[in-house]
Amino acid sequence: MPVRWPPRQPGLSLPEEETQGSAAGRPFPASRPSLHQSLLSSNGCWPCQRSEGWWPPAPAVGRWGLVPGGRGRGRTGGGGRVRLEEAESRRGDCSGLIPLPGPGRGRARAAASPQSGWPSEASLPAACPGCPRAPGPAPDPRPPGAPMAPQRRGGPRAPDGGAPTAERERQRRRRPSSVKKGRLLQESLRQKWLKAAFLGSSAILGGLLLWSCVSGDDGVTEVLAQQSEVLQDRFIEVPCSEDYDSHKRFEGCTPRMCGRGVTDTVITREEAERIRRIAERGLALGGSDGGASILDLHSGALSVGKHFVNLYRYFGDKIQEIFSEEDFQIYREARQKIQHTIARAFGLRPSSMYLTKPTFFSRINNTAAKTTHDEYWHPHIDKVTYGSFDYTSLLYLSDYTEDFGGGRFVFMDEGANRTVEPRAGRISFFTSGSENLHRVEKVRWGTRFAITISFTCNPDHGIGDPAFT
Structure with missing residues (x-):
């Protein structure tokens, strides 16, 4: 079934021909193919989120597109606006794209639901080369009425573009903090003072023993x-x-x-x-x-x-x-x-x-x-x-x-x-x-x-x- 674009949203101003095409439930007019139609018709893939945290442009408004369901800027979380030239440069490229947006810093946030204005995963074309689908939920193996198993919460997720948590922990340990360096310095000074005190007391004791030998050992x-x-x-x-x-x-x-x-x-x-x-x-x-x-x-x-x-x-x-x-x-x-x-x-x-x-x-x-x-x-x-x-x-x-x-x-x-x-x-x-x-x-x-x-x-x-x- 052909995907219709764009869904109607309150307060969204679109060019007339695109509005008509959308209202009639028809594909975008062939007389003026829009960016979205071009992306869809060129490779049969719905515009997707890239791994580096980009979201495809929304319908054009002047030189800018609006990402439905978001309020922030284009490169930040929560959707927003992106340059059309940047989206145009990705035409025909579905590599590294994820069909639906997910949570995380630098990604657009929008739920695949009728309320969000975005098409659901089921409405995407069946064949989408280079555009992996998000795996669906696994079936529940529990019998009906069984209590839910305790959920194990995973470790904190590393920010995008950063090293994994374990790697960062190793780096942190390899580079002691200033507090740790201060403690190491204090411990080193303490050991030096103890060594000096030990050598000094040994010298004094040796001098006393030598004096005792010179002065006699008979009281x-x-x-x-x-x-x-x-x-x-x-x-x-x-x-x-x-x-x-x-x-x-x-x-x-x-x-x-x-x-x-x-x-x-x-x-x-x-x-x-x-x-x-x-x-x-x-x-x-x-x-x-x-x-x-x-x-x-x-x-x-x-x-x-x-x-x-x-x-x-x-x-x-x-x-x-x-x-x-x-x-x-x-x-x-x-x-x-x-x-x-x-x-x-x-x-x-x-x-x-x-x-x-x-x-x-x-x-x-x-x-x-x-x-x-x-x-x-x-x-x-x-x-x-x-x-x-x-x-x-x-x-x-x-x-x-x-x-x-x-x-x-x-x-x-x-x-x-x-x-x-x-x-x-x-x-x-x-x-x-x-x-x-x-x-x-x-x-x-x-x-x-x-x-x-x-x-x-x-x-x-x-x-x-x-x-x-």
Whole structure:
């Protein structure tokens, strides 16, 4: 059945011949084919909506056509006007056309009903090449009277000409918003601050541990004598122990007043340097495999490997090439000065004190111990270790922190430790009982030189000065 055009609408002004053709129910007159008739007659397709959102023109009014059922502009939703030249350019093209308009942005909105003024889908020609038909509704499989199944609402429809929702979501995730970027920046700064705080606290902790290692690991709370100090006479009295009661007492010598003292004014640094050279020459003849080596000029004991030898017998006449009479004289003078210093501090007569063994040079470095003789760092009591000792002294021949690290002398008192930092020419002396429990810190670097000189009150345990023969 031929399609009649256009349907009548209130307020629509048309050219006379088109109005007549429409009123008579006839096709458009052949004498003046209209655009609509030309479109229909050329390919047998009703003008359709294009996929890009265009609607074919309505009957011409001047240079513009009106789309029935719409109020908006031609390219926007709701119908409207389009240029006739644009519609004319699509003559004979049914590709990509949809028979009936549907909802959506940029599409004309008009229902295929008699009220809308547009022909229904059933009135279109049966054969419409390139103009797909909208599928009809599927038959209802439910029996009569059955309740309606719940309808699942589809996802939001993507706007025309845009990417699908899933694709847009992926793009949104690939390009974080400014808020997300700000959060990422804050998190990055936070991690940097945490890392800096961790490194700073680690450095502080490491410094504290290093200071603890340098200052000793035995709870040092007081430095009795610092290396940088030059002490005239410093003496601290402590209660005497009962160690002396188990030995024979000698009136005027056995300690009744106990304590410890330090002085830097008895032996000069030049004298200490000369005495150190004596020790270096003698210890160069041997030396322990461990970290502690000794040289006793009185008995001739010398550390060699893991053992001791008598250097006078072992080297014989070669000793005269190592030492001289002047060396032994320097040694004797230093011993006498130390003896008088101790006697004056404890109120004794120097003649009541006797030099006793062992009296020896020591050289200590950070080499690992090989025998028990190398383990010099254990706490000990001289009166217990050497029964003859009543007074002990040390003459330091090198400087703490300059020639070596570690190696401080530590008095281990109850509740507090007190240290003496070695200084070349410094004399440290004390009574030899358990009131002066002590130890030496491990030497961590460098070489520490000292000489231990001890005295007894028992003349049976006394020894003479070494002599150069």
